[in-house]
Amino acid sequence: MSPTPGLGNRDLEAERAAARARLGGQKLIPQGLPTARIDQLMPSPENGRKTLHKVAELARTLKSDGMNTAMTVLPPDVFLAKYPQHTAAVQKAVAEGVVYVVHHGHRRLAAAKEAGLTEVPVLVRHTIVSPRIAAIQENLQRMGLNPIEEGEEFQQTLQEVDEETGKVYSQRALAERVGASQTYISHRVALLRLVPELRQAVVNHWLKEQGVDPDIEGLLLPVRPAATVYARLREDLQQSVATGTLAYEDATVVAKLREDLQGAFVEGKLTIEDAAEIAKLPHGQQKLPDPLERAKVSQEPEKPVVQPAAPAPNPAPAPEGEKSPVPTPRVEPTPEGVAGQGDGTGNGNPEPSPDAQPPAPPAPPAAQGNGDGDRKPGTEVEVAVPRVIELREEKDLDQLVLALIEHLTDEERDYVRQHLL
Incomplete structure (x- = not known):
């Protein structure tokens, strides 16, 4: 009776021992896919994909990890048996050293050339019913992971350590490795x-x-x-x-x-x-x-109204070489054509209206200027009401800058301009 039911008189253990004896202790190592040089491959003239996308991204991946998916190729005679109209182009390529016509993998071929690869794995097919139907079937059967499954794969990979850097993968590094964008x-x-x-x-x-x-x-x-x-x-x-x-x-x-x-x-x-x-x-x-602040936020800040001060007589000129301690008051210029009109004083002030407020009393006399900013008696300086600007948007910052510039003298403006240059 056979030691193993269904095998007749065969002794599998004895056959294995005999095979090991013939090999002399050597182990059988399965061979990988055959490879072909880049210059031995030509793109198919019947390729349905006219525009190849993201070739550069795939090239970066191939340069670091190599090509893991073999390209399907056809011998020239198998290809011409289906598409004899390309005989001249294929024969010319064969004369230049081409061995196979690429059937699937045109984007990989272009990326391999850009990455500088010399050899790529190929899967040679000698029998095929219709190359075009086979290409359509491969595209239809090539169904990748859905976005959630991709996210899970990415998340798991981001917890692994990059062998090249010794650090956990960042999204940017992972994007470069897989040929995708970080976004x-x-x-x-x-x-x-x-x-x-x-x-x-x-x-x-x-x-x-x-x-x-x-x-x-x-x-x-x-x-x-x-x-x-x-x-x-x-x-x-x-x-x-x-x-x-x-x-x-x-x-x-x-x-x-x-x-x-x-x-x-x-x-x-x-x-x-x-x-x-x-x-x-x-x-x-x-x-x-x-x-309590909602009403304030909902209202736009009102532009303050600054009452122009009465023009003061010109201050006494400072000694030569010394800057006057009293800045020249800046008053709105009198419109052309009304100078000298008004109260008959010849100072260009218009006739006050009946509703106008009486002028403010003169400032109390001050001591003679000593160069520390003291004013001469009777000299009045325009005091502007402070402007309140809430910086809530970028345009409010522009408003603040303009308000500050308005309160600079010509000399100060020149100094700021030279400093910026």
Whole structure:
């Protein structure tokens, strides 16, 4: 009776021992895919992909990790049996050293050339029903991971250590290794913060784009708004999105708030108008509005009205070589054509109206100037009312700069201009 049922009189253990004896203790090592030199490959004249995208990104990946997926190639005679109209072009390429025609992998071939690779793995096919149908089948069967699955793979990889640097992968380093953009990776990692209902909505949108289930119904979320808006919301607000009680327009505003202020919005302590105003500020400056200040915030600051001071007589000239301690008062110039009119004093002041306020009494006499800023008796200096400017937006800063410039003398303006130059 056979030692192993169903094998007749064969003794498998004895056969294995005999095979090991013939090999002399050597182990069988499976051979990898054959390779071909880059100059031995020619692109297919029947390639349906006319424009190759992201070749440079793939080239960076191939340069660091090599090509892990073999290109499918055809011998020239197999290709010409289906497409004899390309006989002249293929024969010319064969005469120049071409051995195979690329069937699948034109983008990889272009990236391999840009990366400077000399050899690439190939899978040689000698029988094929229709190269065009086979190419369509491969594209249809090539279904990648959905955005959530990609995010999980990226997140796991970001916890691994890069052998080249000895550090944990950053998103930028991972993007360079896989040939994607950092934004692509960050968006998919952000999707992992979504509640299950919104994750499924992202997958549903992806399935519909892939044509897997074009009749799918329910909430559909593209990757970008899901990652940049909804993933920044608290879970209870995400549930409101899933149930349809929080509109996208409001979600874009609330997503810019800190988590505690999002809670205040949920509790009704913040209106959407309040949230819109607070969202303009960085997170470090965001806070609940003070009820007493709401009216002040809602009103634009009024421009102060400065009453022009009466022109004072010209101060006594300072000794030569010494700057006068009293700046020349800057008064609005008298419009041309009215100088000398008014009260007959010849100083160009207009006739005061009946409702005009009486002039202010003259300042008390002061001691003779000693060079420390004392004024001569009777000299009046215009005093401007301070302007209050709230810096809430960038344009308010421009208003402050203009207000400061207005209070500089010509000499001070020249000094600032020379300093800036």
